Amino acid sequence: MKFLISMHINPAVLDALTPEEQAAIGAGHGRFIAALKESGELLTTQALVDPSQAAVVRVRNGQPVVSDGPYLEAKEYLGGFYLVDCENKERAVELAAQIPDAAIEGLGVEVRQVMFSEGQLEA
Amino acid sequence: MTAPAAEDLLRELTPQVLGALVRRYGRFEGCEDAVQEAVLAATVQWPAEGTPRNPRGWLLTVASRRLIDQLRSDHARREREWTSAAEVGPPEEVPDTDDTLVLLFLCCHPTLTAASQIALTLRAVGGLTTAEIARAFLVPEATMAARISRAKQRIKAAGSSCSLPEGAEREERLRVVLHVLYLIFNEGYTASSGSALSRADLADEAIRLVRMVRTQLPEDGEVTGLLALMLLTHARREARTSGAGDLVPLDEQNRAKWDRGLIAEGTELVKASLAGPELGPYQLQAAIAATHADAATAAETDWAQVHALYLILERIAPNPMVTLNRAIALAEVEGPQAGLALLSALDGDERMAGHHRLMSVRAHLLEQAGDKAGAYDHYRSAAKATASITERRYLESRAAAVKQ
Numbered sequence: 001m002k003f004l005i006s007m008h009i010n011p012a013v014l015d016a017l018t019p020e021e022q023a024a025i026g027a028g029h030g031r032f033i034a035a036l037k038e039s040g041e042l043l044t045t046q047a048l049v050d051p052s053q054a055a056v057v058r059v060r061n062g063q064p065v066v067s068d069g070p071y072l073e074a075k076e077y078l079g080g081f082y083l084v085d086c087e088n089k090e091r092a093v094e095l096a097a098q099i100p101d102a103a104i105e106g107l108g109v110e111v112r113q114v115m116f117s118e119g120q121l122e123a
Numbered sequence: 124m125t126a127p128a129a130e131d132l133l134r135e136l137t138p139q140v141l142g143a144l145v146r147r148y149g150r151f152e153g154c155e156d157a158v159q160e161a162v163l164a165a166t167v168q169w170p171a172e173g174t175p176r177n178p179r180g181w182l183l184t185v186a187s188r189r190l191i192d193q194l195r196s197d198h199a200r201r202e203r204e205w206t207s208a209a210e211v212g213p214p215e216e217v218p219d220t221d222d223t224l225v226l227l228f229l230c231c232h233p234t235l236t237a238a239s240q241i242a243l244t245l246r247a248v249g250g251l252t253t254a255e256i257a258r259a260f261l262v263p264e265a266t267m268a269a270r271i272s273r274a275k276q277r278i279k280a281a282g283s284s285c286s287l288p289e290g291a292e293r294e295e296r297l298r299v300v301l302h303v304l305y306l307i308f309n310e311g312y313t314a315s316s317g318s319a320l321s322r323a324d325l326a327d328e329a330i331r332l333v334r335m336v337r338t339q340l341p342e343d344g345e346v347t348g349l350l351a352l353m354l355l356t357h358a359r360r361e362a363r364t365s366g367a368g369d370l371v372p373l374d375e376q377n378r379a380k381w382d383r384g385l386i387a388e389g390t391e392l393v394k395a396s397l398a399g400p401e402l403g404p405y406q407l408q409a410a411i412a413a414t415h416a417d418a419a420t421a422a423e424t425d426w427a428q429v430h431a432l433y434l435i436l437e438r439i440a441p442n443p444m445v446t447l448n449r450a451i452a453l454a455e456v457e458g459p460q461a462g463l464a465l466l467s468a469l470d471g472d473e474r475m476a477g478h479h480r481l482m483s484v485r486a487h488l489l490e491q492a493g494d495k496a497g498a499y500d501h502y503r504s505a506a507k508a509t510a511s512i513t514e515r516r517y518l519e520s521r522a523a524a525v526k527q
Contacts, residue, residue: 001510002261040239040270043262085262087236116512117261 002043002085002114003092007099009079011051013106028100036084041095047080076107089113129169132178133162135335138248140182142222145229148190151275153197155247157190158182221339223248225287227332230274231300234281239274240303241310246271248335249328259325260310300336301349301405304329308353312360326357347396348406354389355412358382370517374421386416407436426455443475447484459492479508483518490525498525 014022036042051070058065070077082099086092092111101107137158144154161182175181230243242260245251251259257267288296311325333350340346362376371377393413396406411432418424433449446469454462466485475481486501502522506515 037265037269038273040242040266040268040273043266085238085260085266087238113510115510115515 001088001092002083002117003089004112004114005082005084005092005096005099006110006112007079007081007101008076008108008110009101010076010106012075013104017104025100025104032098032100035098036082036095041084041086043083043085045080045082048078051077083114129166129174132174133165134250136179136182137162137250138226138335139179139222140186141247142224142226143183144186144190146222146225147187150190150194151229151247151278153190153193154186157186157193160189161186221287223335224339227300227336228287228296229278231296231303232278232281233296233299234277235274237303237306239270239277240299241307242267242270243274244303244332245307245325245328249332251328297340297343298345301333301345304333304336305349305353305405307332308356312356326353326360329353330357342399344396344399344401345403345405347392347399348403348409351389351392351396351409352405352412354385354392355409355416358385358389358416364513368513369520370513372517373415376421378419381416386413389413390416402435402439404436404440407432407439411436424455426452430456443469443472444480447475447480450488451484454488454491459488462488463492477508479505479514479518482508486518486521490521495525498522 017025033042033045054068054070056067056069056071058067079101082095084092084095086095089111092113096102096109096111099109102109140161141154141158144158145151148154164185165178165182169175169178227244227248230247231240235243242256245256245259246253253268253271254264256271257264260267287293308326308329311327311329330350330353333346333353337343337346337350358381359373359376361382362378362380363371365371389409390413393406393409397410411429414425414428414432430449430452433445433452437445437449446465450462450465450469453465463485466481466488469475469481482501482505486498486505489495489501490498499522502518502525506518506522509515509518
């Protein structure tokens, strides 16, 4: 079963971390990716640039209107995701709990099953 | 290119040869490489020089030589045991060995996850390439390769014996093998995402593998039952989706599109297996499928018989999904209220809590009972809960239909 584990980041929370804590997150992701690759459960993972770099596109009267910044004025933004293929939802939740972000106060990761896929997946 | 007949022969012989080699030498991975090289040699040599009189023996000899060469170079001269093993020569030709079974039992080792069992079975027994398996399951090839290699390591770590288990263990392991083949078939049958075509191939592959098991175990009722179930289900494949890819329920399917050849074969197999001494869940599910196949129109379905078969199935293999299906049959025999009453027995079952099948069956029975508002709500909840996009579309269309 395929699941998207999405990481919802809060820039304020991340900025408040010490450099050591930030480095530990990076190292934790490295270990997590290595383990997922070895178990044959990783489909792909991607991390996104800072939400301040986002552009929101709306088409009005047939004309695209582009504005800078994230879609929602929120505290949390999508920071990146893991797409995994694993045995069941319990396993996906177990994997999500291994992501360093999940252990940080003020952050959380979300697990949702994939319903449709198309296109070549080449990690 | 190899002629189709030679290709079929190679696909049939490959797992037998691999099984024989694994049984003789252990070392799954090395044996697999050696057999692949032998098969490659055969595809080059056989068309040019003619198929040997004993193709299995030919492959066995070539693969054994390759394996021994490989082991010799791997271990250089320091491991004398392999030199002596090499002198023993290729394994004996025993015509009635069930090497394919040995291999299947190994691939469906109980320490592996279902996903690994499936991948390894398709790779080693089905002879599919890692890329083909990856495509069928819509995962990157690297992911599938890691899964297969991890499965092999696990088998090695489990120190699995390369001979057929005996008695009760054999029975138990065979059930796992059949379940894995059933899962492969289902993967092909429920084309919920991606290219429907490659998934249909998985159903064909599962049928081919069950046929292979059946030639080894013709007396096993459940093996025959599973084959019958697959054939009878596969017979409806053209009718179960519309041209637009939408799901068509059994009662609305154009029965002229059902494959009569598969139905005839499946029905014969069901009859033969029901005459045997044992009765298992696959035989019963096949018998239910045969009852449906026997009805010229949906209205002519012998629901009393379907219900009776579900009742037996519920008794020998209790499972809320079976009860759910029995509720549909019961509603046809005694009316929707009787079906709904049976469903309420499932409400307390935590395995069914929030399950879209329970919601969609309830919606269906409420619709039959004339409760349109209730049916609408449950169709909508079921549409939200399913992970299949085809099913969601279907449930949404039912919701829209009862609202009018």
